[in-house]
Structures are given as structure tokens and as C-alpha cells.
Amino acid sequence: MLTTLAIAHYRSLRDFIAPLGRLNLVTGPNGSGKSNVYRALRLLAETARGGVIPSLAREGGLPSTLWAGPERFSRGMLTGEDPVQGTRRSEPVSLRLGFAGDEFGYAIDLGLPAPDLRPADKRTKFSLDPIIKRECIWNGPLLRPSALLVDRQGASMRTRDDSGEWQTIAQPVASFDSMMTEFSDPRTAPEMIAVRETIRSWRFYDHFRTDSDSPVRQPQIGTHTPVLSNDGADLAAALQTIREIGDPAALDAAIDDAFPGSRIEITNLDGRFEVVMYQHGLLRPLKAAELSDGTLRYLLLVAALLTPRPPALLVLNEPETSLHPDLLAALARLIAAASAHSQVLVVSHAARLIAALERERDSQSIVLEKELGATRIVGVDELDMPAWKWPSR
Ligand SMILES: Nc1ncnc2c1ncn2[C@@H]1O[C@H](COP(=O)(O)OP(=O)(O)OP(=O)(O)O)[C@@H](O)[C@H]1O
Ligand SMILES: [Mg+2]
Structure with missing residues (x-):
């Protein structure tokens, strides 16, 4: 089961960390970032299927999906005394997605290639393709150096063997390939195969055409x-x-x-x-x-x-679409029953569905709102937030 979802610099999810339970309800006003949470999870799932770069490209690539606000807000911007404005970038472009569960955690960090200094006719035409800069799989809920199991930095990947020693994999990983689809040898990286197969079982249902x-x-x-x-x-x-x-x-x-x-x-x-x-x-x-x-x-x-x-995780985006409110109680009962076998995340606007699901045991609401353009969770104490650490570059 996933206990933490972490997203940084993806659309309105500037620095978003959410605790997850067995049955999760993501709600909030229009534009608060609900669909962004759904899309971010789907992108995360794409890493294990080898589709993260094409999926990002279909959404408009990094120019569209990267957080469109400033790198950081000054004190004046936060109090409203100063206008929100960009400053010279001091950090590299970095869109990050990750999760952690009881057993394993995974994070991926996407950026842009270094400027290509070769003559124009020798340059790649894919210069806007995001580059996978770092990927890590670790043991337990929090990334700590001692818990790291599989580590990809640029083109090089290393895994820990039975004695805990790092083994570097000879073959380089292409900048557009996730390490998860590149290696399938269960002997060198059994944890990676386990994480990959779990992610591949995640299931997403969005609007059905009728x-x-x-x-x-x-x-x-x-x-x-x-x-x-x-x-x-x-x-x-x-x-x-x-x-x-x-x-x-x-x-x-x-x-x-x-x-x-x-x-x-x-x-x-x-x-x-x-x-x-x-x-x-x-x-x-x-x-x-x-x-x-x-x-x-x-x-x-x-x-x-x-x-x-x-599946390990079932994600439904606005399942209430075109259902009469009277059907929502029956739908809530079905969703609650499904959460006995799968972890479930439901994105919804429908007050009746939410109210019915909130009465279920083990359900938890994630109510979103937007503050200065960034999505945040309403009413969670910093202390209740799960601990999270991104891998550095
Ligand atoms: N690159 C970006 N940087 C920052 N914010 C962005 C970016 N792209 C989109 N957004 C913001 O994300 C918000 C859209 O979020 P999303 O589609 O998740 O809303 P929603 O909660 O699903 O709303 P609705 O209830 O209308 O479906 C918009 O308000 C938009 O301003
Ligand atoms: Mg939406």
C-alpha cells in the first residue's frame, strides 16, 4: 500500500506531499488541482511501462507541465506587498514524482538537457525532450542513504548486491528510458522488478465515452x-x-x-x-x-x-459524471467494497458520493485548495505530514 505521494513542480503541484490511506477521496473547488493529482499519478505509472517521456510530451512537454510560478516566493510576495515575479533561475529545471509505501519507495527526477554547444547541423532534434536525471528505489517509507537499493544517476545505474556492496551495471541507460524498463534481470535488481510489477498493476479509469x-x-x-x-x-x-x-x-x-x-x-x-x-x-x-x-x-x-x-491501486477520476445523485450511494458502496482488495483513490466533486464515502471506515479526504497558484491540502498539520526526502542530483 502507498502511504505517501510526493510531486514537485508538476503544474499546480509545486511542492505537494499527501498522506494516503486505504480509501482516499480527493476533492476541492474547480481548478484546485484534483485532475493534476490524477495526471501525476498516471505519469508515475507510465514510468514502469516505459511511457513517461511520450506521455509528458502529449501533455505539452516540460514547457507546459512544469510549475509556472516563481522558483520561490519572497516574503513580500507572500504578504501581497510585492507582485509575484520570476527571478533569475538559480536551480535547474526539475519535475519530480515519487511515492513510498510500507515496503519500497520510488522517485524520478526529470529535467532538461544541458545546452547543446555543437554546430546547428549536428544537434539533436529532440532537444526539448525531458531527460531522466535521477531515479531511486529504496527500502521503507523514507529515502536514506543506507536504505537505497537501486540508484540511477544520468546514464549510470547501480544496485546493491546481497552483501550490501554497490554493483555498477555496465550498460548505460538512455536519457529517455526509465531504469525500470531497461533492466529485467531479477537477480541483479529483484526490488526493482517488484516495484515495477506493482506499478504496472495500477489501474486508472477516467471518463467513459457513451x-x-x-x-x-x-x-x-x-x-x-x-x-x-x-x-x-x-x-x-x-x-x-x-x-x-x-x-x-x-x-x-x-x-x-x-x-x-x-x-x-x-x-x-x-x-x-x-x-x-x-x-x-x-x-x-x-x-x-x-x-x-x-x-x-x-x-x-x-x-x-x-x-x-x-490491482494494487485503483484510481477513479470523477466517476460521478452523468450519474443521477440517487445512484451515488450505490456507487459509494461498490467503491468501499473494492477498497477491501485494492487501495483506492477517487477524485470527485459530487457531495453525495464524498459524504457517503467519508462514512466508510479507513477512508480519508484530501481536500485541495490553491494558494498563490499552488495546490495545498486544507487543514493538515505540518506534523501530520509524512516525512519525505527527494534524491538530489
Ligand atoms: N504549468 C502549470 N503551472 C502552474 N499551474 C498550472 C499549470 N498548468 C495548469 N495549472 C493550473 O492547474 C489548475 C488546474 O488544475 P486541475 O485541472 O487539476 O483542476 P481541478 O481541481 O481538476 O478542477 P476541475 O474541478 O475544474 O476539474 C488550473 O488552475 C491551472 O491554473
Ligand atoms: Mg478536473
Whole structure:
């Protein structure tokens, strides 16, 4: 389980450290940084899949994602006497993402390459690509030199062997590759493989498309689907998988909880699976193409939350979208049940969902607000903050 999430200089998350529990609710007004927390976690997950640099580039690269405020605020800027203004940079550009759990911690530090002094025709065209400057994996909740297990500094990487001696890996790591995707030998870096596999199990669900052309509304070839895809196209197969190898009683209960008297069936026509829903008062079941947006979104969330293969971490971004407030209590019950098998983080605006989840045991609210453009957590004492140390360059 993750106990700390740490982000620095990523959008409005200038210096953001959040304690995490079993079931986390991220809330706050528009623009307070909720989606930034979601995106930062997803970027962190991309490191283990080898996609952190392309993902950053799709978001506009470092010029867009780097904290747009000054390196530090002067006393006058904080009291409002002086305007907020930039000063000459004294520190290198550095976007940092990290987490720590009971067992391991991981941090990555991204920056820009040193100015290229070669003649123009010899220069790389990728000069705006961020560079991975440092990556570390350590033992326990806090980075201490003695707890460091795997350490990448620029192109060189070293791991600690059984006797605690550092072994440098001969092969250099490219500036755009995470050390986690570069090395797969479980003998030299077993902790790294463990961290990588945990991160790869993290699952993210953002808005599902349910418009009339959405793949969710079309019959799809069905194969065993213990994990609903991100676009939900395999909804029918995922629901059938829950019925066969998951918890079919929980599935039926979740449908009845939201739509009393209704039930779903999965039809199979020449290998193409489709969800149909029997509703009280209707003579024939309705196909996915005929269901309302909210009904379909609820079914998608049911499939995501009742997965027979729970991830280490499940992150939901605004799951309430287009759900009627009356459905939110049923959704909250599903989320709470999922948190028995996975650590869960929910980003939400919906007061009813938040209120229902706050009543759950082990839930904790992370209420965000913005101060001088930077996201901070409301009402946490400095003393309650988990200890965190970034690796230096
Ligand atoms: N590079 C940047 N530097 C500083 N702040 C940034 C940067 N990029 C975006 N922001 C700020 O981040 C905020 C957007 O945060 P985010 O999208 O996480 O809000 P939100 O809490 O999800 O809001 P909503 O409820 O509207 O979805 C904006 O206020 C924007 O000013
Ligand atoms: Mg948002």
C-alpha cells in the first residue's frame, strides 16, 4: 500500500506531499488541482511501462507541465506587498514524482538537457525532450542513504548486491528510458522488478465515452476479460467474466441496488458479446445501444470495481459524471467494497458520493485548495505530514 505521494513542480503541484490511506477521496473547488493529482499519478505509472517521456510530451512537454510560478516566493510576495515575479533561475529545471509505501519507495527526477554547444547541423532534434536525471528505489517509507537499493544517476545505474556492496551495471541507460524498463534481470535488481510489477498493476479509469458511436454500445468479440479496458469497449465480456470467475452475487446486487428490480444478461451471437438489461415494466430487454448514458456508465463502473483481478491501486477520476445523485450511494458502496482488495483513490466533486464515502471506515479526504497558484491540502498539520526526502542530483 502507498502511504505517501510526493510531486514537485508538476503544474499546480509545486511542492505537494499527501498522506494516503486505504480509501482516499480527493476533492476541492474547480481548478484546485484534483485532475493534476490524477495526471501525476498516471505519469508515475507510465514510468514502469516505459511511457513517461511520450506521455509528458502529449501533455505539452516540460514547457507546459512544469510549475509556472516563481522558483520561490519572497516574503513580500507572500504578504501581497510585492507582485509575484520570476527571478533569475538559480536551480535547474526539475519535475519530480515519487511515492513510498510500507515496503519500497520510488522517485524520478526529470529535467532538461544541458545546452547543446555543437554546430546547428549536428544537434539533436529532440532537444526539448525531458531527460531522466535521477531515479531511486529504496527500502521503507523514507529515502536514506543506507536504505537505497537501486540508484540511477544520468546514464549510470547501480544496485546493491546481497552483501550490501554497490554493483555498477555496465550498460548505460538512455536519457529517455526509465531504469525500470531497461533492466529485467531479477537477480541483479529483484526490488526493482517488484516495484515495477506493482506499478504496472495500477489501474486508472477516467471518463467513459457513451455517445451513440461509442464502442461500449456495440457488440464486441468476447474473450475472458478480468480487467475492463480503459475505454470500456469490452464491458460485456468483463461482466460475463465476473459472472463466471468473480463474484456473481455482488454483480446482481450492484445492479439491483442502483436499479431495483432490474437485472443484466450477456448475450453471445457468433462470439460477439452484448449486455442486455431487463427492466421492471418492459416486455423485452434493452440492448447496450438503447441504455441511457448514466445506466451504461454505472455498468462500466460495476465492471471496473468488481474485477476478479484487483490491482494494487485503483484510481477513479470523477466517476460521478452523468450519474443521477440517487445512484451515488450505490456507487459509494461498490467503491468501499473494492477498497477491501485494492487501495483506492477517487477524485470527485459530487457531495453525495464524498459524504457517503467519508462514512466508510479507513477512508480519508484530501481536500485541495490553491494558494498563490499552488495546490495545498486544507487543514493538515505540518506534523501530520509524512516525512519525505527527494534524491538530489
Ligand atoms: N504549468 C502549470 N503551472 C502552474 N499551474 C498550472 C499549470 N498548468 C495548469 N495549472 C493550473 O492547474 C489548475 C488546474 O488544475 P486541475 O485541472 O487539476 O483542476 P481541478 O481541481 O481538476 O478542477 P476541475 O474541478 O475544474 O476539474 C488550473 O488552475 C491551472 O491554473
Ligand atoms: Mg478536473
